[in-house]
Amino acid sequence: MLDLAILGLLQESDLHGYEIRRRLRDSLGLMANISFGSLYPALARLEAQGAVSAIEPGMAPVTGVAMGSLSGELAALRARRSKVVVAKKARKVYRITPLGRELFTRLLEDPSAGDDPRTFTLRLSFARHLAPDVRRALLERRRAQLVERLSEVRSATARNDLDVYARAVVEHTAAGVALDIAWLDGLIAHEGAPQHTSPQSPTAGDTMSSASTSPQG
Amino acid sequence: MLDLAILGLLQESDLHGYEIRRRLRDSLGLMANISFGSLYPALARLEAQGAVSAIEPGMAPVTGVAMGSLSGELAALRARRSKVVVAKKARKVYRITPLGRELFTRLLEDPSAGDDPRTFTLRLSFARHLAPDVRRALLERRRAQLVERLSEVRSATARNDLDVYARAVVEHTAAGVALDIAWLDGLIAHEGAPQHTSPQSPTAGDTMSSASTSPQG
DNA sequence: CCATCACTATATCGCTTCGATACTGCGGTG
DNA sequence: CACCGCAGTATCGAAGCGATATAGTGATGG
Known part of the structure; x- marks a missing residue:
């Protein structure tokens, strides 16, 4: 890494x-x-x-x-x-x-060379070195991981043996993962849209921000 | 940990x-x-x-x-x-x-026994074992850390040598940290409000969720 | 009827990463 | 000129990870 x-x-x-x-x-x-x-x-x-x-x-x-x-x-x-x-x-x-x-x-x-969140963040930071299709694959892969994780966390949310604090943590976690997914969706949409070589396409620009993928707190 | x-x-x-x-x-x-x-x-x-x-x-x-x-x-x-x-x-x-x-x-x-995000998440999960003032101190301490981190990340956002992807990452990171802070503010507010022993205070209930403190992705 | 699969369960190995700490050379300041 | 603090390289021990070995057991199914 x-x-x-x-x-x-x-x-x-x-x-x-x-x-x-x-x-x-x-x-x-x-x-x-x-x-x-x-x-x-x-x-x-x-x-x-x-x-x-x-x-x-x-x-x-x-x-x-x-x-x-x-x-x-x-x-x-x-x-x-x-x-x-x-x-x-x-x-x-x-x-x-x-x-x-x-x-x-x-x-x-190579996806098999590490697939933890840190590595993903790093890969995305260097994504300009990737071919468009590989880049897209990277984003999709990560998205799939997050979707799975979200369902796990959501099921934890459903438990009734959690006190206020434990519950606050899992709910917050779930919300975070959901926002990460939304963020990725934004990035994927950008990838999918026909790429102009011109620096700014009209609709682009503000879809690029949301919540935490988790590169550290 | x-x-x-x-x-x-x-x-x-x-x-x-x-x-x-x-x-x-x-x-x-x-x-x-x-x-x-x-x-x-x-x-x-x-x-x-x-x-x-x-x-x-x-x-x-x-x-x-x-x-x-x-x-x-x-x-x-x-x-x-x-x-x-x-x-x-x-x-x-x-x-x-x-x-x-x-x-x-x-x-x-003891704050000196680890102050990484994972440990914080863990501590908060077990926060029912803490005296109210210690609990509050825990939250405030974490908040302070995040505020500092936010200013660091924001300054990274200001750089102009970042390509689209690197920029997307740092902006997303910043947004995540900001939401974490907001979440903590909610929790702190709950702590501050006079504690009823009754399970649900009227205004409570939905302030308890937002974004990712980062207990993994 | 038995082979095979999937799951529970404990344990170890080698590697990466972390936090602390030590050391040096240099420029600025009292 | 003595000292502080920072830039910079380096190492140590502990902690965590991923892969892997081993083994018992119930369920699935040819």
Whole structure:
């Protein structure tokens, strides 16, 4: 799961660990603070597989891509005024390999490679890399899962041995799942409608929001 | 986290592993299928701590509590017609100890013992065991967390480098968090209103539902 | 009549993830 | 210049997960 996230980010630019974490937090906006205890082992794993390769520190061109927006820009500013060349510390910058790109595609498309909510959210975030039919299949699959889950939760709602609080929880859960389904329906409708290449189709634009798919609370 | 769930269920009746799992699934309605790879180690852990004790198979009175609603009732039926005494197999029935009750209270009340969404959901499900002020504190604490999270996600929404899909995800996430907050507000209001012992206060009843706190999708 | 299926039930293995913690290098501030 | 705090990498132990093994039992059906 982390592998998918990492490869997806590296797809766009070379990054070092810390920055990957930051982007996971606020570019993807989801995936509440992945811990380093997960991140670094994941990077090591991917490197061992040959899916990413580490650009040795010092070799990395200091200009641009590799640095975090915040730290990078500040460092650049400082460099300009204090005329000290910002010799980057022990940063290990990672770059995706062709093999990594293959792996990314596989993780993104193969349903058997994880089907939990987190993975779905991640896949959807990267859905621009998917062919329209695969994308649609992804949405439909998820929808089916949610429909099943909804009926389970609804049956729990029907129980009469629940006190106020337990009941509040299950009802809230059910409502959440229902809204997720509605949201997916919106997305599916968008997929189905003939795709204009023009950025904004007239009816599009506000069907794209609703409730929580559950990428963390 | 599992510990809290297990102790909470054992609070009401003695149970064996399989049945704990079932109740987690459909009594609590949440906590999508806890795997046995988590459950049995957790039970072993609790037993080692002296928080639960295993009633040896055969010693357990076959009448009632220990069996699952389904299997139990069916087994009873069958026993009646086939007059074979259903000598229960290798079932290990667990019972909570006084020390376990202490641990339960601690896990339920101490915020430092886990503050992830799953744990919150669990705590709320067991909120009838909490004193009103502690209960309220629990809700307020969670609300504060969600408010912070919302502002984070909203700032992600403001980014302009997101494609349609990534944007859809973050917006959906934001909407979900907002609804969670609204739901909590409802619950808090209920807590605040002078508590009648009578089951239904006039204005109560439909404020208790909204969106997903995120006990799984 | 027995094979097979589906379900209850316990248990373990290897892997991923998490939370805590430790360490270093550097720039800014008192 | 001493110290604080942040950027950054790294590791450890515990917790949870998914797959898998094992075994007893009632029901289904050729």
